[in-house]
Amino acid sequence: MMDTILLLALNGLIWGLIIALIALGLSIIFGLLDIINVAHGDFFMVGTVLTWYVLQETGLFWPAFILVPVIGFVLGALIQRSIIQPIRNAAALSIVATFGLSLILQELVRMIFGATPRRILPPIQGTIPIFGIEYEIYRILAAALSVAALIAFFLFLQYTKIGTWMRAVRHDRETAIAMGIPAQRIFILTFGIGFALAAFGGVVAAPITTVDFRGGVDLLPFCFMAVIIGGLGNLPGTAAAAILLALLEGVIQSFADPTVARISSLVLMSAVLMLRPQGLFRGLAK
Amino acid sequence: MLSLKGVNVHIGKLHILQGVNLDVKEGESAALLGRNGVGKTTTLRAIMGLVAKSAGAIEFNGTDLATCQPHEIPRKGIGYVPQGRGIFPGLTVLENLCIGVTGKPDAQLEEYVFTCFPRLKERLKQQGSTLSGGEQQMLAIARCLMMRPKLIILDEPTEGIMPRLVSQIRREIHRINQTGISILLVEQNLETALKLCPRIFLMEKGTIVYSGAAQELKTQPEIVHRYLGLSM
Numbered sequence: 001m002m003d004t005i006l007l008l009a010l011n012g013l014i015w016g017l018i019i020a021l022i023a024l025g026l027s028i029i030f031g032l033l034d035i036i037n038v039a040h041g042d043f044f045m046v047g048t049v050l051t052w053y054v055l056q057e058t059g060l061f062w063p064a065f066i067l068v069p070v071i072g073f074v075l076g077a078l079i080q081r082s083i084i085q086p087i088r089n090a091a092a093l094s095i096v097a098t099f100g101l102s103l104i105l106q107e108l109v110r111m112i113f114g115a116t117p118r119r120i121l122p123p124i125q126g127t128i129p130i131f132g133i134e135y136e137i138y139r140i141l142a143a144a145l146s147v148a149a150l151i152a153f154f155l156f157l158q159y160t161k162i163g164t165w166m167r168a169v170r171h172d173r174e175t176a177i178a179m180g181i182p183a184q185r186i187f188i189l190t191f192g193i194g195f196a197l198a199a200f201g202g203v204v205a206a207p208i209t210t211v212d213f214r215g216g217v218d219l220l221p222f223c224f225m226a227v228i229i230g231g232l233g234n235l236p237g238t239a240a241a242a243i244l245l246a247l248l249e250g251v252i253q254s255f256a257d258p259t260v261a262r263i264s265s266l267v268l269m270s271a272v273l274m275l276r277p278q279g280l281f282r283g284l285a286k
Numbered sequence: 287m288l289s290l291k292g293v294n295v296h297i298g299k300l301h302i303l304q305g306v307n308l309d310v311k312e313g314e315s316a317a318l319l320g321r322n323g324v325g326k327t328t329t330l331r332a333i334m335g336l337v338a339k340s341a342g343a344i345e346f347n348g349t350d351l352a353t354c355q356p357h358e359i360p361r362k363g364i365g366y367v368p369q370g371r372g373i374f375p376g377l378t379v380l381e382n383l384c385i386g387v388t389g390k391p392d393a394q395l396e397e398y399v400f401t402c403f404p405r406l407k408e409r410l411k412q413q414g415s416t417l418s419g420g421e422q423q424m425l426a427i428a429r430c431l432m433m434r435p436k437l438i439i440l441d442e443p444t445e446g447i448m449p450r451l452v453s454q455i456r457r458e459i460h461r462i463n464q465t466g467i468s469i470l471l472v473e474q475n476l477e478t479a480l481k482l483c484p485r486i487f488l489m490e491k492g493t494i495v496y497s498g499a500a501q502e503l504k505t506q507p508e509i510v511h512r513y514l515g516l517s518m
Contacts, residue, residue, distance in 0.1 A: 161388075164381050168374045175372035178334050179386040180360040180433065 003133050005254040010130070012250015014139050014208075016243035017146035021201040022219065023226040023242045024153060024235055025194030031170045031233035032190045035084055035094040039102035040223060041216030043195045047072060047202020048211045049109050052120055061123035064203045065145070069196040076195025080188045088187075102216075109213040117212035142204045149200055150239055153193075157235070166190060170233065222246075225269045231279020240281050287312045287468055288333070288364075288437055293342035295325075295332050295492075302328045304492035305342065310437060315460075315469040317479035317500075319514060320489035326472045327369055329489070330439050333470075334366050335359050347436070360386060365430030369441040369472075371422045375415030379406055382414045382425055386433040399428045402458050420451030427458065437468040444478050456482060476514060480504065488513045 026040045047068050054064040083101060087093040122138035129135070157163035168176045169186045177183050209215065226245055230237030245265050252261040272280050288310040295303040303325050310316050320326050331337040333344055335356030344351045346362055354362065374382055383399070383406070384391045400407040403424040409417065417425060423443055430438050443459065444452045459482055463469045473479040479486060480500045488496035488503075490513050496503070503510065 164377065164385065167376060168381075168385055171374045171376055172372060174336055175368055175374070176385075177356045178336060178360060178366040178368065178372070179429065180357050180388075181385070182355070182357045184355075184357075 001254075005251060006131055007133055007135070008250040008254040009247060010135060010250075011139070012246045012248070012253075013243065014143045014146070014246075015205075015250070016246030017143050017150070018201045018205050019219065019222055019226060019246055020239040020242035021146055021149055021153075021204075022198045023223040023230075023238050024150070025197040026223050027227045027230070027233060027235055027238040028166070028170075028190055029194040030227065031235075032166065033080075033084065033088070033094075033187055034091045035098070036091065037194070038095055038098040038220065039105060040098075040194070040198060041218075041220030042102045042105040043072065043076070043198035043216070044202045044205070044219055045109065045213065045216035046075070046105060047199030048206045048209065048215055049113050049202075049213070050199065051203045051206040052113075052118060052211045055120060061120070061207070064206075065200070068203045069200045072199025073192040073196040076192035077188045079195070080191035084191060085184075085187070106213050106217075113213060115213060117210040117215075119210055120207045122207040136208075138207055142208060145204050146201070149197070149204075153197065154236070162186075162189065222265070225265055228269055229272050229280050231281055234279050234281060237279050237281030241279075244280075287314075287347055288470065289343075289345045290329070290333070291343045291345075293329070293332055293344060294340045295328055295337055296340045297328070297337065302492055303332065303339070303342075306332075306489075306492070307494055308487055308497070310468050310470050312436075313463075313466050313468055314485060315463045315471070315483045316485040316487065317471045317473055317483035318487045318489060319473055319476065319479055321513070321515060322474075324489045325492040326489055327441055328492075330366070330368075330441050330470075330472060333359075333364065333439060360433055360435075363434070363436035365433055365435030365438040367423075367426045367430055367438065367440040367443055369445070371419075371426040373414040373417070373422045373425055375413065377414055378410065379412055379414060379417070379425060380410040383410075383429055383432055385429060391432065392434075395432060395434070399431050402431070402461065403428050418448075420447045420455070423447055423451075423455055424458070427455070427462070431462065435467060437470065438462065439470040439472075441472045442474060443471070444473070444475055452478070476510065 022044050026037060029035050029037050050068045050071055051064040054067055055061050079101065083097055087097055122136065124138045124141060126137050127134040128137055157167060165181045165186055168181060169183050173183055222245065226242035227238050229245065230241035249261040249265055252264050290306050290308040293303050293306040306329055318326050318329065328337060332339050335351060335354065346364060349362060351359055360366065405421055406425055406428055443455055447455065456478055459469060471479060471483055484500050486498060486500050486503050487494050495513060496509055
């Protein structure tokens with residue numbers, strides 16, 4: 001029993017780290033652009049599908065870690081410019097627009113890729129013993145890569161000029177413009193980064209999930225829960241909440257149905273909304 | 287240097303600016319005064335491109351600002367200290383200070399700014415939100431200076447500031463003007479405006495109703511009373 005709990009907790013932790021990457025993109029897009037991006041789960045799905053393509057075309061998995069986020073960034077920038085920019089200042093419209101985008105992405109992938117779910121084998125096979133259980137090496141690598149990407153993202157935000165500008169625009173768009181910050185370019189960049197983070201999550205997750213045109217649908221509510229529990233626009237809080245939620249669901253799944261695990265997350269989110277609507281990790285906000 | 291000719295601004299159905307004519311000469315310090323809601327802040331926001339004008343022209347050093355993107359206007363040499371100071375609360379003092387600087391900050395200029403506002407040097411790593419109102423105002427002015435402006439427009443810089451800091455801020459604005467940087471000051475405080483600015487514009491219902499020397503205005507208490515509701 002303990003082995004099962006440990007295994008599911010570890011799996012949950014690793015999913016939490018991957019979801020943190022995706023939820024961060026969702027949170028930063030919401031924080032800067034006031035956009036509720038219903039298509040964000042599909043950005044992850046596009047990442048998994050592109051990974052599959054890279055593997056098919058090159059026979060190699062590793063180039064996907066560079067190629068897929070770059071393609072994701074470009075797609076994100078194009079989407080911001082063509083779909084999001086024209087409806088700026090209309091938050092309600094953004095839900096409709098990104099819902100439409102979600103359907104377009106899913107159907108495009110279904111047309112090109114097909115409706116059959118596929119699997120990618122982990123590029124590193126084998127297991128190593130951890131706390132008395134044999135654990136897949138790739139999953140540990142996935143956790144390490146996710147942590148590295150999270151750290152890189154926070155360092156970028158904290159220590160680069162563009163990162164500082166992104167934080168400034170998030171605080172006060174108008175004053176930022178009056179200080180010479182090209183806010184429109186920051187919006188494009190932010191959406192691109194959001195897509196790239198989700199796509200990177202897709203690359204990391206591709207060998208441990210199924211590659212499917214509806215692969216982002218289940219993920220989206222989980223990301224939204226992380227954003228809400230972490231505190232709207234609170235990036236470190238979002239990352240922490242994603243890890244907490246996935247860990248919670250992982251542990252609960254060791255003795256209960258996955259539906260019960262998801263209900264537990266929803267109960268936690270409801271409790272946070274009622275008792276601490278500013279988010280569970282307000283102290284992490286910056 | 288800066289000239290506004292017949293500037294009109296509509297916000298929704300409201301006609302906020304109704305043909306504003308105003309100019310600031312090189313090295314000059316001018317004040318724009320008026321009661322609450324007459325359009326002073328909107329005039330400054332129109333200059334910075336933060337609100338779209340429906341008619342008229344705004345030129346700065348011969349450049350029609352309508353041809354610039356709003357974020358390009360500060361790079362033309364116009365510094366802006368917004369009402370409420372506009373400090374980014376989650377950024378450190380140093381990050382706030384250098385937010386508009388592209389490339390490496392000029393160390394000499396940074397030192398000059400710290401000479402003007404030594405308190406800021408002691409608080410570089412603090413978040414902007416932890417500063418007092420007066421310190422935030424100093425930071426807002428210092429942040430403009432870091433961008434090497436030719437003109438600084440200030441929107442009520444002494445509003446909500448402790449009286450002992452008001453005189454320091456006045457002194458620094460005067461000192462900045464002495465270095466050749468033009469000033470356009472929006473003020474509710476007549477005393478501050480008259481002390482700092484030799485030229486005064488009075489605004490009423492979205493238009494300039496008086497422009498003249500501060501000395502001249504001092505001799506016309508009926509105008510001050512009519513447009514500002516103050517007795518001299």
